[in-house]
Amino acid sequence: MDDNAQASAEFILLFGGIFVxxxxxxxxxxxxxxxxxxxxxxxxxxxxxxxxxNLKTYFK
Incomplete structure (x- = not known):
């Protein structure tokens, strides 16, 4: 049971890092x-x- 929780926490941290x-x-x-x-x-x-x-030169 503890291994599943650790794997889930690692995935959350991984996706959080990618998101940042x-x-x-x-x-x-x-x-x-x-x-x-x-x-x-x-x-x-x-x-x-x-x-x-450039147009100014024509109207002097």
Missing amino acids: VVLMAIYMYNNYINDLSGQIQSKEVNEFNNQLM
Whole structure:
């Protein structure tokens, strides 16, 4: 009876550890995606500003 309880406890600890690692990976991936989206938006804004500056030369 004690062996069954020990095996169950080990499985619970194993699955708990895997769950923690998966949550950490999701958290890190979420931060990576947020940083990436900020860079993409920044690039788009810079390109738009450059196009506006190019148009400015035609209206002087």
